[in-house]
Amino acid sequence: MWQGDGYWLVRFVFQRGLALLYLLAFLVAANQFRPLAGEDGLLPLERYVEGVSFWDRPSLFYFVPSDRAIAIASWIGVVLSALALVGVPYWLPVGFATPVSMVLWAALWALYLSFVNAGQTFYGYGWESMLCETGFLAIFLGAGSVAPPFVVILLLQWVLFRNMFGAGLIKLRGDDCWRDLTAMDYHYETQPIPNPVSWFAHRLPDRFHRVETFGNHVLELLIPFCYFAPQPLSALAGLATIGFQGWLMVTGNFAWLNALTIVLAIPTFSDGVLEAALPISAPATAPTPLYLEVLAIILAVIVIVLSVQPVRNMLSESQLMNTSFDPLNLVNTYGAFGSITRDRYEVVVEGTADEELTPETEWRSYRFKGKPTDPERRPPQVAPYHLRLDWQLWFAAMSPTPRRSPWFPRFLAKLLEADAETLALLAEDPFDGEPPAHVRAVRYRYRYTTPEERAESGRWWARERVGTYVQPISLEEGRGRRRRLR
Incomplete structure (x- = not known):
C-alpha cells in the first residue's frame, strides 16, 4: 500500500x-x-x-x-x-x-x-x-x-x-x-x-x-x-x-x-x-x-x-x-510578499578619483547586474540565477541609512580597495579595476516611466534623489569601518 x-x-x-x-x-x-x-x-x-x-x-x-x-x-x-x-x-x-x-x-x-x-x-x-x-x-x-x-x-x-x-x-x-x-x-x-x-x-x-x-x-x-x-x-x-x-x-x-x-x-x-x-x-x-x-x-x-x-x-x-x-531545515514555514512596498527606493553607489572633494567633483556610478541603476537600461532577465548582492541591496534601500545592513560599510571598503572578487559581483566598474579615492552612496526613489516618457527619452525609469545613504569616505575611513565589523 x-x-x-x-x-x-x-x-x-x-x-x-x-x-x-x-x-x-x-x-x-x-x-x-x-x-x-x-x-x-x-x-x-x-x-x-x-x-x-x-x-x-x-x-x-x-x-x-x-x-x-x-x-x-x-x-x-x-x-x-x-x-x-x-x-x-x-x-x-x-x-x-x-x-x-x-x-x-x-x-x-x-x-x-x-x-x-x-x-x-x-x-x-x-x-x-x-x-x-x-x-x-x-x-x-x-x-x-x-x-x-x-x-x-x-x-x-x-x-x-x-x-x-x-x-x-x-x-x-x-x-x-x-x-x-x-x-x-x-x-x-x-x-x-x-x-x-x-x-x-x-x-x-x-x-x-x-x-x-x-x-x-x-x-x-x-x-x-x-x-x-x-x-x-x-x-x-x-x-x-x-x-x-x-x-x-x-x-x-x-x-x-x-x-x-x-x-x-x-x-x-x-x-x-x-x-x-x-x-x-x-x-x-x-x-x-x-x-x-x-x-x-x-x-x-x-x-x-x-x-x-x-x-x-x-x-x-x-x-x-x-x-x-529545526537546524537541519527539515520542515519549514513559507510565505512571500505579505507586505508590498508602494515606493521603490534604490541605493546608488558612486565613486570618484578626486582626492579633494568639491561641488564640481565628478561622481561615477557602479552598475549592478540585476537591480536598477541606470534609468536607460532595460531591466534584465537573470532568474533562475540568484544575484544575492542585488537582492540585499533591495532590502538595504528600504532604510534611509545602512544601520540594518552591517555588511554595507564593508562593501564600500572593498570598492575603495578595488577588491577583484567584490568587483566580479558587479556588472560594471567605472574605474576599470583601479581604486577610487572616495566612494559614497545616494538614495533615490525610482518609478517606471510612462509610455509617453519612455517614447520620448528611451528611459525605463524616472528617479529623484531623496537623501544621502553614506557620506563620501576615503580608503582609510573605509578600512576603519571594515575592522569594526570584525
Whole structure:
C-alpha cells in the first residue's frame, strides 16, 4: 500500500528538475559565496563560526572555515548535481541503484545545508530552506527500476502545500492592498529585481490587476487542498500551480523560487498524466525494497512531528514568513510578499578619483547586474540565477541609512580597495579595476516611466534623489569601518 507503482516517471522527472536546481545553486555558491561570506567576505565566515554553535546551525565550514573548503565544496556540489541530472544511479544494477542514489542525494543535501547555514544574511531566503527540505526528502525516493515509496510523494506534496498556502495566508493577514485587490498595482514596479516584461506588466489595465490579485488568492488558498485529491484533480491543481509560477517567472526575477515550486508540483501528477504529455513512458517497476519502505515511514513520522510548529505558525495571527524551526531545515514555514512596498527606493553607489572633494567633483556610478541603476537600461532577465548582492541591496534601500545592513560599510571598503572578487559581483566598474579615492552612496526613489516618457527619452525609469545613504569616505575611513565589523 505504500508503494508508488504509478509514480516511477514522476520520480524520474522530479529528480531531473531538482538536480538542475542543485546544479544552479552550487554554481551560484562557487561564484558568489567567497566574496559575500568567505574568509574575507562582506560578512566574514568567522562571524558565523564565533556567533553560533555547530548544533544550532550545522555546517562543514564550522570545522573548516576557509575559502579553499568553500571552493572544493561548491565544485563537488556541481559535479554531484551533474551526476544526478544525467541519472547515474539509474545506470546501475537494481540492487545498487537505490543505495547509490541515497548516498548521492544525501551528499547534495549536506553540502548545500552547509552553505545555507554558514551564509548568514546572504542565504536567508525562503527558497534556500525549501531546497534543503526538498533535497532531504529526495534521499528517500529510490532509483532504478524500483517503485518510489508513495509516502514520500505525499511528503513532497506537503512541502508544496505549505509553500503555497502559507504564502496565501500571510498575504491575507498582511498588507491591506492584498485584501482590496490593489497589490499588483505596485508589485511589478517595486519587486526586488524587475525583468524585461515587468514594465509592460505594470502598465496592464487596473481591471487586469484586480483579477490577477483575486486569482492569486484562489491559487494560494484554495487550489493547494486539491494537491492531495485523486487524479485528475490533483494534476489539474498542479498544472494551475505551474501556470501561476510560470507567469511569475515571465514577469519578474525571483531566483529559483518559482522554478523550485514548479519542480515540487510534479508529484501532483501520476505516470499516466505525464505519459500523455511527454514522449517517454514508465517501464515495468520492481517492488519498493523493504528497507526503503521502512525508512519512508520513519521519515513520515519525523515530518509529522516536526510539522507541528510550522503549522501552528502558519495558522497563527502573528504568522512568520520563511522560517526554519529545526537546524537541519527539515520542515519549514513559507510565505512571500505579505507586505508590498508602494515606493521603490534604490541605493546608488558612486565613486570618484578626486582626492579633494568639491561641488564640481565628478561622481561615477557602479552598475549592478540585476537591480536598477541606470534609468536607460532595460531591466534584465537573470532568474533562475540568484544575484544575492542585488537582492540585499533591495532590502538595504528600504532604510534611509545602512544601520540594518552591517555588511554595507564593508562593501564600500572593498570598492575603495578595488577588491577583484567584490568587483566580479558587479556588472560594471567605472574605474576599470583601479581604486577610487572616495566612494559614497545616494538614495533615490525610482518609478517606471510612462509610455509617453519612455517614447520620448528611451528611459525605463524616472528617479529623484531623496537623501544621502553614506557620506563620501576615503580608503582609510573605509578600512576603519571594515575592522569594526570584525
